[in-house]
């Protein structure tokens with residue numbers, strides 16, 4: 127015969143069982159779900175910090191929440207192992223796998239279930255091969271920025287799909303966070319300024335500019351990597367190699383006529399609503415350039431020197447964790463590849479060609495980029 131429990135002992139057993147169960151649930155929350163001992167997940171979100179994600183990822187990417195000063199944990203973000211940052215949206219970078227979809231931009235719909243999708247308040251509109259990816263990846267480190275990782279090409283190729291389609295591509299954000307996207311071809315798209323101002327006349331525009339000669343070589347190097355049979359750079363750049371007449375119909379040359387492309391933007395936006403990032407300084411002084419970008423966007427300067435280190439192998443600045451240690455995050459192989467060798471006379475001729483255009487550009491924006 128099994129001994130019978132007295133009502134008092136039965137209550138004790140019941141109490142102990144409940145206590146064990148509660149402890150197990152608490153441990154599950156703290157360890158497996160990645161919760162923070164002193165704060166509930168929701169409280170982070172309320173403070174404007176992204177939610178803490180899956181438990182296995184604990185002890186990986188650490189960011190400081192600016193409001194609370196508490197260290198938050200995020201999943202590993204070793205972007206150097208990705209083929210290219212551009213293939214990842216912010217959600218993926220934070221460790222949530224995006225759903226495979228037809229349109230790459232639709233990855234943004236895999237965003238976490240907090241906040242809401244907003245039309246961008248800031249757009250990196252150009253220029254192609256200027257350093258637009260670096261600016262996007264550096265600014266999205268800021269806790270008050272949510273960025274779309276892929277290029278939506280809404281104002282050039284997808285405009286007929288409508289603003290709701292565009293908004294739906296954006297990551298979710300909290301009220302105090304700004305949404306940013308980048309599509310470098312907007313800068314040279316005639317209809318883009320009107321379309322963008324129609325969406326929002328107050329949107330902030332960022333243009334990353336780079337010496338147009340280097341930019342053209344970079345552009346050509348990229349095309350050559352995909353189509354090895356194209357004519358040589360010089361054959362494409364000059365109508366006549368003897369006279370040195372430049373072929374301005376070739377896109378790689380045309381994109382570098384910054385003063386020309388800037389004019390239609392100024393019909394729709396005051397110059398104060400445009401910020402020009404030097405693609406050269408972005409490499410030599412990323413923190414300095416990002417300080418100006420944050421000022422322009424009205425953000426606290428939270429992305430600083432402590433976020434960058436110079437990667438000698440890559441030859442470019444890469445992101446590091448503010449606390450040090452951990453995997454570096456450099457841009458993928460398609461950024462910073464070795465350029466095709468172009469002969470010095472051709473380079474000199476192109477420099478001559480761009481000089482008056484560059485001067486006009488410096489005068490219009492009130493900034494000298496020293497591309498001599």
Ligand SMILES: Nc1ncnc2c1ncn2[C@@H]1O[C@H](COP(=O)(O)OS(=O)(=O)O)[C@@H](OP(=O)(O)O)[C@H]1O
Nearest residue numbers: 254255256257258259260344442443457461462463
């Ligand atoms: N931190 C860091 N790491 C790697 N690359 C950097 C960085 N900062 C700027 N750059 C320069 O960015 C150039 C590519 O520009 P974009 O990102 O605008 O290219 S694209 O238009 O999106 O294809 C790329 O051009 P190339 O060097 O010709 O590949 C780089 O010079």
